[in-house]
Amino acid sequence: MNKEINLIDLGNKDYKETWDYQENLFQEIVSIKLQKREFPTLTTPNYFLFVEHPHVYTLGKSGDISNLLLNEIQLAQKGATFYKINRGGDITYHGPGQIVGYPILDLENFFTDIHKYLRLLEETILLTIAEYGLVGTRSEGETGVWLDVGTPFARKICAMGVRASRWVTMHGFALNVNANLGYFDNIIPCGIRGKAVTSMEAELGKKINEEEVKQKITKHFSSLFEATFITQS
Structure with missing residues (x-):
């Protein structure tokens, strides 16, 4: 099992270009997996993309366009811009000041359990924001990371939506760090009415160093997945 993950920071990149890039990496891994039937010693690579998108709304395959x-x-x-895409979940927003992470992993290198995968993604973010004094929680039946669940002030700080096929993942999470929350007013986030969205900046009352947040995310992700990151230029 290959537990090395190629870490690629794409900077600010168009959503469709990034989606196409994800698809290419995804297909590369699937192709190698098919070849492994004939050549069992082959190993599949893993990737983790960081990216910040220009303003864009994306709708998951089971989402409702009325949102x-x-x-x-x-x-x-x-x-x-707007795209209907092939991840799970409903509608969400991506934009400047938001850290988006796309793990493109062959889960057979780690474990074959999608539920566990989602919970570890959530745990990565929970541990990351805890380093800033934010107490995040899960909300039953609602993937992602929230604050003050079970109160009238429940608000989401990190959205998640993934796709997996042949145990290969794509898409991932979007953590609101310094994001302009006004853009969320143009959607019903994740199709969930009556719950607010927040950011690290809004909670802490100051701009947050995004590079520092990325370092903390990779630290916790590598620990939880027992993986080693290799930075690619």
Whole structure:
């Protein structure tokens, strides 16, 4: 089992370009897995992408388009784009000040349990924000990381949505660090009415160093997955 993960920081990159890049890496891993039937000594690579997207709304395959509250003209006025994509979950927003992480892993290198995978993604974020004094929790039946669950002030700080096929993952999480939360007013986030969205900046009252947050995410991810990151330029 290969527990090395190629870490690639794409910087600020268009959503569709990044999605295509994810698909290429995904197909590379699946292709090697198929070849392994004939050549069992082959190993599959793993990838972890960090990226920040220009303003974009994405709708998961089971999502409801009515959760997008803008028409095409209004989207253009907001400087935002929209894509219907092949991950789980409903609608979400990505934009500047948000750290997006896309692990593209062959889970057969780690464990074959999607539920465990999602819980470890959540745990990675829970441990990361805890280093800033934020007490995150899970919300039953609602993937992601929340604050003050079970109170009238419940709010989501990190959204998650993944796709997995042949035990290969893609898509991932979006942690609101210094994001402009006003863009969430244009959707019903994740299709969940009546619950707010927040960011680390909003909670802590100051701008947060995003590079530092990325370092903490990779530290906790590597520990939880018992993996080693290899930084790619």
